[in-house]
Amino acid sequence: MSTRPPLQRRSAAGQRVEQATKRNVNSSATLKELHVLQHPHVDVFRHCGVGKWKKSSKVGMVTSQMDETVKSTVYRIAGSVPAAHYIQMPATGSQSLALSGRYLYVLFRPIASRFFLMHIDLVVADEQIAVRVTLGNVFRCLKATRTWLQLPLPGCNGSQVPGAHSTDIGEMSTDARWTLMCLDCQELLRVYHNRSFSHVKSIRLCANMLVKNVFTSDFDYDHLAIRSKGRGQVKRKSGERLPLPREMSFYLLPGSDWTSHYRYIRLPVSKNEISRGLDHAAVPAPVDTPPRIQTEQGTCLVGHSVSADVKVFADDKDVQPLIAVHQTVEQDSPRHHEQPADPPAQLKCLEPDPMLTLKKVVGFGGGSNKEIFWSLDGSHLFYPCHAVAVSVDVATRRQSHLVGHSDKISCMATNGPTSLLATGQRGAMPAVRLWDLSTGRCCAVFKAHDSELHSLAMSYSGSVLCGVGRDSHHKQMVVVWNTGGALAHGDVKLAARTVTDFDIVRMKIADFDDTRMVSCGRENIRLWRVRNGELRSAPVNLGAYHGVAVNDVTFEGLSGRCMDDPCQQKIFACTSSGLVLQINYQQLRVERVFQVLSPASQPLSGPGDGNQPRGVLSICVNAAFAATGADDGFLRLWPLDFSRVFLEAEHEAPVSSVAISADGLNVCCGTTAGQLGVVDVANRKYSTVTRSHAGDIVSASLNFQHKQLATASHDGTVCIWDAGSFEQLYTFLAPMDRPTVVTFHPRHQCVAVGYASGYVRLFHSKSTSVITEHRCQAAAINGLCFVPSGRRLVSSSQDGSLALFDSEFQVLKPLRTLANTVAKPSVEVARPVGALSASEDGRTMAFVGPTPFIVTVADPLSLNEVLHVDISSVSPMAGQSLDTAVSVHYTPTALGQLLVYTVQGRLLRLAASTGQLLSKIENLHEGPCSALAVSSSGGLMFSAGDRQLRVWDYHMRLDVNYQSYIGHSSDIRQLVAAAGDRQILSLGDSIFVWE
Numbered sequence: 001m002s003t004r005p006p007l008q009r010r011s012a013a014g015q016r017v018e019q020a021t022k023r024n025v026n027s028s029a030t031l032k033e034l035h036v037l038q039h040p041h042v043d044v045f046r047h048c049g050v051g052k053w054k055k056s057s058k059v060g061m062v063t064s065q066m067d068e069t070v071k072s073t074v075y076r077i078a079g080s081v082p083a084a085h086y087i088q089m090p091a092t093g094s095q096s097l098a099l100s101g102r103y104l105y106v107l108f109r110p111i112a113s114r115f116f117l118m119h120i121d122l123v124v125a126d127e128q129i130a131v132r133v134t135l136g137n138v139f140r141c142l143k144a145t146r147t148w149l150q151l152p153l154p155g156c157n158g159s160q161v162p163g164a165h166s167t168d169i170g171e172m173s174t175d176a177r178w179t180l181m182c183l184d185c186q187e188l189l190r191v192y193h194n195r196s197f198s199h200v201k202s203i204r205l206c207a208n209m210l211v212k213n214v215f216t217s218d219f220d221y222d223h224l225a226i227r228s229k230g231r232g233q234v235k236r237k238s239g240e241r242l243p244l245p246r247e248m249s250f251y252l253l254p255g256s257d258w259t260s261h262y263r264y265i266r267l268p269v270s271k272n273e274i275s276r277g278l279d280h281a282a283v284p285a286p287v288d289t290p291p292r293i294q295t296e297q298g299t300c301l302v303g304h305s306v307s308a309d310v311k312v313f314a315d316d317k318d319v320q321p322l323i324a325v326h327q328t329v330e331q332d333s334p335r336h337h338e339q340p341a342d343p344p345a346q347l348k349c350l351e352p353d354p355m356l357t358l359k360k361v362v363g364f365g366g367g368s369n370k371e372i373f374w375s376l377d378g379s380h381l382f383y384p385c386h387a388v389a390v391s392v393d394v395a396t397r398r399q400s401h402l403v404g405h406s407d408k409i410s411c412m413a414t415n416g417p418t419s420l421l422a423t424g425q426r427g428a429m430p431a432v433r434l435w436d437l438s439t440g441r442c443c444a445v446f447k448a449h450d451s452e453l454h455s456l457a458m459s460y461s462g463s464v465l466c467g468v469g470r471d472s473h474h475k476q477m478v479v480v481w482n483t484g485g486a487l488a489h490g491d492v493k494l495a496a497r498t499v500t501d502f503d504i505v506r507m508k509i510a511d512f513d514d515t516r517m518v519s520c521g522r523e524n525i526r527l528w529r530v531r532n533g534e535l536r537s538a539p540v541n542l543g544a545y546h547g548v549a550v551n552d553v554t555f556e557g558l559s560g561r562c563m564d565d566p567c568q569q570k571i572f573a574c575t576s577s578g579l580v581l582q583i584n585y586q587q588l589r590v591e592r593v594f595q596v597l598s599p600a601s602q603p604l605s606g607p608g609d610g611n612q613p614r615g616v617l618s619i620c621v622n623a624a625f626a627a628t629g630a631d632d633g634f635l636r637l638w639p640l641d642f643s644r645v646f647l648e649a650e651h652e653a654p655v656s657s658v659a660i661s662a663d664g665l666n667v668c669c670g671t672t673a674g675q676l677g678v679v680d681v682a683n684r685k686y687s688t689v690t691r692s693h694a695g696d697i698v699s700a701s702l703n704f705q706h707k708q709l710a711t712a713s714h715d716g717t718v719c720i721w722d723a724g725s726f727e728q729l730y731t732f733l734a735p736m737d738r739p740t741v742v743t744f745h746p747r748h749q750c751v752a753v754g755y756a757s758g759y760v761r762l763f764h765s766k767s768t769s770v771i772t773e774h775r776c777q778a779a780a781i782n783g784l785c786f787v788p789s790g791r792r793l794v795s796s797s798q799d800g801s802l803a804l805f806d807s808e809f810q811v812l813k814p815l816r817t818l819a820n821t822v823a824k825p826s827v828e829v830a831r832p833v834g835a836l837s838a839s840e841d842g843r844t845m846a847f848v849g850p851t852p853f854i855v856t857v858a859d860p861l862s863l864n865e866v867l868h869v870d871i872s873s874v875s876p877m878a879g880q881s882l883d884t885a886v887s888v889h890y891t892p893t894a895l896g897q898l899l900v901y902t903v904q905g906r907l908l909r910l911a912a913s914t915g916q917l918l919s920k921i922e923n924l925h926e927g928p929c930s931a932l933a934v935s936s937s938g939g940l941m942f943s944a945g946d947r948q949l950r951v952w953d954y955h956m957r958l959d960v961n962y963q964s965y966i967g968h969s970s971d972i973r974q975l976v977a978a979a980g981d982r983q984i985l986s987l988g989d990s991i992f993v994w995e
Contacts, residue, residue: 038101041217041245044203048089048097050075057092060085060207069261070107070178070212071251077207082117082138085207089214093429094450094472096123099200101216104183105248106205110137112176114208118153121203122185125196126490129431129445131189135181135267136206143926145946146966147406149192150926151267153181178212178250179263180223191268215248223249223264349960355951356965356984356994358401361385362726363692363990364676366969367408367426368454370506370552370618370657372668372676375418378661381668381689382421382437383676384409386989387969389423389435392689394666394678397725401967402435404442406947408969408989411455415462416511420487422465424453432456432467434486444490448479448497457507458483459514464495464530466517468504475499478507478519480530496535502526506552512569520550520573525581527588540571541589542581549576551615557622557660574616574628580642594642597630620658620667627667629655635669635679649679649686653694691728693717697987700974701751703744708765709976710751711987712739718753720765723978726991730768734761743784748810752793754781760795760805762812772812776803783822783835787860788842794860796822796835796847804863816863821856822849823885839912840893852884855900857915869915871902887932895938895954901929907943921956933975933984942984944972949986949994967992 048056051064060079067074079085090097110116117136124131132148139152186197205211225243250262366386373382381392387409389402402423410426420443421435430453434443449469457466463484471477477499485491503521507528510516517528525540542548556570570591571583578597581590597614618629625646626638631654637647653673660667667679674692679685695714702709702723709721718732718739734755741754749765760781761773776795783796786807792815793807802821806813822835838845838860844867845860857867872882883906889899890912897918900908905928907921925945933942934954941952949972952962972988986992 038099038216038218040219041215041248042099042101043247044089044097044099044214044216050087050089053091055090055095057088058086059088062087067109067210067212069109069251072212074109074210074212076210077116077205078111078114079207082115082136082206082208087205087211089203092472093202096201097199097203099216100198101200102184102186102197102218103216103220104185104200104203105215105217105221106181106183107178107212107214107248107250108181108205109178109210110176111208111210116209117206119202119204119206120183121201122189123198123201124189124193125198127195127442127445130201131193131195133183133188141923143923144192145926145948145964146193148926149188153265177261177263179265180244180248180250181265181267182220182223183267184220187268213248221245221248224258348958350951350953350958350963353963354965355963356949358403358965358967358992359983359995360399360726360993361388361390361401361967361990362690362721362993364670364674364690365656365672365692366674366989367410368412369670369672369674371409371412372657372659372670373412373414373418373421374659374661374666374668376416376662378663378666380418381676381678382412382414382418383670384412384423385692387425388967389421391437394689397689400440402433402440402442403967404433404445405431405969410453411467413456413458413465415458416460417462420458420462420483422456422458422483424456424467424469426453427451430469432465434465434483434490434492436487443486444483444492446481446492448481448494449477455504455507457509457517459509460511461514462487464509464514465492466507466509468507468519471499473499476502476504478504478528478535480535496530496533498535498537500537502537505550508553508555510555510569518553518555518571520553522549523547525550525553525571525573525583527585538588540583543590545575545579545581545590545593548579550574550581551576552618554619554621557624572619572621572626574619576615578614578616578630580616580619580626580628596628596636596638596642597632617654617656618658620660622660622664624664625660627658627660627669629658629669631655633671635667637667637679637681647679647681647684649677651675651677688727691719692990693719696970696973696989697991698973699739699741699743700976700985700987700991701743702976702978702985703746703749703751705747706749706765708744708749709978709985709991710742710744710765711991712742712753714738718742718751718763720751721991726993730765732763732768734759740781741784743786745790745807745810746786746788747790750810752784752786752807752812754784754795756780758797760784760793760803760812762807762810764810771810774805774812774814776814776817777801782825783847785836785838785845785860787838787845788840792860794836794838794845794863798825800824800849802847802863818863820850821863822847823852823854826852835887837888837890837898839890844912846888846890846898848885848888852903853882855885855888855898855910855915857898857912867915869900869910871900871908874902874906874908874917874920886928889932889934891934892936892938895934899932899934901932905929907932925950930971930973931975931986933977935977935981937981940981942975942977944975944986944988947971947988949975949984949992951984965994 050056063076064073065076077085115138120133121130134150135153137153139150143150189195189197219242221244222241223244252258363385364383371384383390387405391400405425407425407427409423411424413422419437421437424430424432428451429447430449431445431447433445436443450472451470453469455468465481465483467479469477479497480495482493482495502524504519505521507519515530519526526537528537550573553573569585571585573581580594580596582592584591614630614632616628616630620627628636633651635649635655636645651671653671655669656672657670665681670676673694676689678687693713693715697711697713699712707723709723712718716738719728720730721728738756739753740756744751751763751765753761758777758779759773759775762771764771777797779797779799781795781797785794791808793805795803800820800822802818804816806815836847844857846857849856853872855869856865858865871885874883883902883904885900885902887901891897896912898910898912905923907924909918911918924943927946929943929945931944939954941954943950947968949965950962968988970989972986974987976985978985984994
């Protein structure tokens with residue numbers, strides 16, 4: 001029988017904490033105030049009003065009941081899917097608990113034979129980013145990324161922890177005692193992320209458990225210390241630690257043993273707890289004393305095996321020290337045993353660290369193609385390429401990169417001296433990052449909008465930043481930050497914000513006054529000003545042009561007249577109807593209108609009126625001339641009276657952005673197709689900085705003989721690139737068809753392309769002509785493979801068929817077609833593009849099929865089967881079905897192995913000649929692995945997954961066997977080793993060149 005929770009009175013300290021948390025918790029002064037108010041501890045349930053559900057929320061089956069063991073009201077969270085039943089504190093993700101206590105105490109009891117989860121968001125000091133710590137009995141091992149830490153909760157299941165003598169991995173707990181868990185937040189971030197703890201942002205308690213309460217405190221309480229009945233009299237049992245307060249204690253009869261009725265878990269374990277004899281066999285050990293595993297081939301942390309079922313786990317390179325302390329092996333394995341001796345302090349890692357350096361990112365835009373900025377001296381350009389901000393030397397084309405965003409960059413802004421750069425990403429709760437361009441260091445990370453952050457503007461001095469996005473009600477929200485202290489100590493303060501119903505597409509801050517701004521959008525241009533912490537705006541009277549859509553707006557370039565009297569400043573705006581409006585800043589009205597584009601003879605796209613006017617998408621004005629970019633593909637340079645065009649450059653796609661260097665000698669422009677170019681105004685020369693696909697790359701192939709790279713993209717094009725400079729050489733386009741896979745002929749300058757229609761076309765790359773085409777398969781082609789001699793081409797399609805072509809004389813001749821040979825893609829498993837793999841010697845070819853449980857090895861000259869390998873014979877993980885293969889990959893001949901990646905995240909190493917299982921590696925990535933590659937020497941392996949590139953020691957002989965690299969905003973589709981293993985190319989949203 002459920003009972004209502006008792007009404008709880010809010011203390012004065014709790015009310016002060018509530019008032020303080022409504023302010024900006026990023027402020028150091030606010031955090032210090034909160035730290036004082038939270039002494040000695042905070043009752044989180046009372047602080048969040050759990051039971052009233054105003055500042056906290058419940059989802060799914062959450063009920064209150066009286067528990068007979070602890071003699072208190074508790075909350076029962078139950079449900080078959082833990083993620084669908086939970087208590088959330090605070091109620092929304094945009095709020096923060098701002099609990100600065102170092103220790104987090106959770107009083108809970110897991111429900112027997114059920115899985116449960118906890119999510120705790122910890123904010124990192126200085127960086128102000130949240131690291132999600134996920135605990136539960138669902139996991140088999142520890143995993144970690146830059147913003148996520150997954151810990152198997154020790155003692156509550158058979159989680160894989162050092163020396164744990166419990167049930168098999170993944171089994172649900174049958175021991176359902178009430179548990180006091182102490183989470184040392186400061187030590188947890190130090191050990192597993194090498195960072196400092198600031199405060200707890202949010203807590204989510206998921207099914208299946210009973211929870212009594214949650215507390216935070218700066219005191220490390222002793223759960224075994226006895227508090228006498230006399231007030232203030234404490235009987236100590238363990239050094240200097242204080243006993244648990246009564247509200248944090250479990251009910252215990254006099255004379256009873258605490259450990260017989262309850263359980264205590266501490267994360268991470270301290271040396272004091274180990275010396276006291278705590279059940280530390282089930283607790284993650286501190287990083288300075290990692291347990292080691294002895295194998296027949298030597299001592300290692302991450303495990304290496306020839307035939308035994310040994311798991312391999314590792315950690316991101318930036319998580320220091322090592323996270324592999326959660327590693328263990330099966331108890332009954334006669335080949336492995338624990339080594340009780342103290343391990344050496346130095347761990348063997350993959351060296352050098354970092355092994356890869358990002359040399360080049362090929363592309364422009366992705367999230368936004370309207371952002372280009374010149375450095376003050378005109379030597380460098382700054383622009384976004386998906387999730388990376390790129391700085392390129394215009395003369396040498398040498399790049400530097402700012403990496404840190406988790407999604408595509410949607411907007412950028414820089415100050416006048418170009419010492420500070422602001423970047424914002426798209427998606428929910430978009431983050432804004434401030435970068436010190438002199439060092440490449442990220443100064444601050446902060447958030448204010450709920451979604452659709454699409455415009456940033458920074459003042460000339462760099463002390464004011466303005467951002468435009470959407471709030472929780474999907475209304476336009478304008479936010480102004482004070483960034484004056486960002487470079488010195490990363491301090492960013494919220495100066496003002498407001499919500500408006502007017503459409504805003506661009507925002508600019510005046511060079512002569514940090515508090516004055518101008519915005520434009522559909523049917524409006526508005527002037528803004530910040531005064532006394534309030535943001536107010538006034539509309540410009542557009543008169544007869546009130547119905548136009550304004551695409552871009554800019555202030556007149558700095559001149560002596562404007563600086564003497566800023567009110568004489570002019571504003572220029574461009575519209576979708578081909579107009580440029582000159583606006584009087586002081587009178588808020590349109591002074592002059594220039595029809596810079598005449599009506600087109602034909603509509604630009606789709607049916608419509610033949611007199612449809614062309615639109616001007618971007619405008620930039622300095623003291624001498626103006627530059628416009630239009631959707632007819634022209635960059636045009638005008639005098640300030642727009643009387644004539646004195647220079648223009650034509651592009652294949654609409655010009656979406658223009659920027660004039662400070663000296664006025666160069667103009668940069670970007671197009672919607674991802675092309676970036678620079679016009680030398682004095683010499684009237686045009687040079688291309690970079691080109692890119694307009695869509696994600698789905699397949700790539702490298703021609704080592706002619707040093708060319710071929711890529712196929714979702715935008716329907718196939719591009720040939722110079723493999724040294726990555727300049728685009730040729731482009732192929734098949735109307736009404738989409739390329740799915742591409743591969744180079746090993747001897748000739750020919751490239752074979754498979755299409756979604758089932759066609760296989762052979763192009764001559766130098767003459768850009770189609771040599772031949774065939775349609776032997778009815779479904780989309782998902783695999784193309786030349787044998788190394790070039791005599792045969794094999795294609796596979798999504799309907800499971802396999803086709804063989806004679807390709808010896810650069811003319812495809814169909815020889816054989818086999819139906820139901822390759823495994824078909826399903827809803828659960830999407831077969832990767834490039835489903836075929838040929839050995840280096842050309843004797844065999846491998847693919848998954850005819851069922852997902854079978855890997856077939858065939859003769860590529862005839863398609864006769866040579867070998868079948870049954871993947872289902874590999875022992876499945878506990879609680880999971882039989883494993884199935886996803887992709888195959890041949891290693892270099894010197895290794896003589898065939899790699900098979902499976903649905904359950906395993907990498908199986910098979911003998912290429914016999915199919916014998918040599919070893920298997922668990923959990924290459926947290927999610928699916930999308931690409932694999934092995935160096936020609938066989939010493940390194942490259943894998944892609946979770947938008948990360950990982951470099952592995954192929955033989956897994958080290959303590960830390962891999963390094964992780966981020967930068968991609970979407971899945972990496974293919975990895976290509978180039979330049980004799982001196983480079984690795986990762987291709988997905990764009991081309992990343994790593995050295």
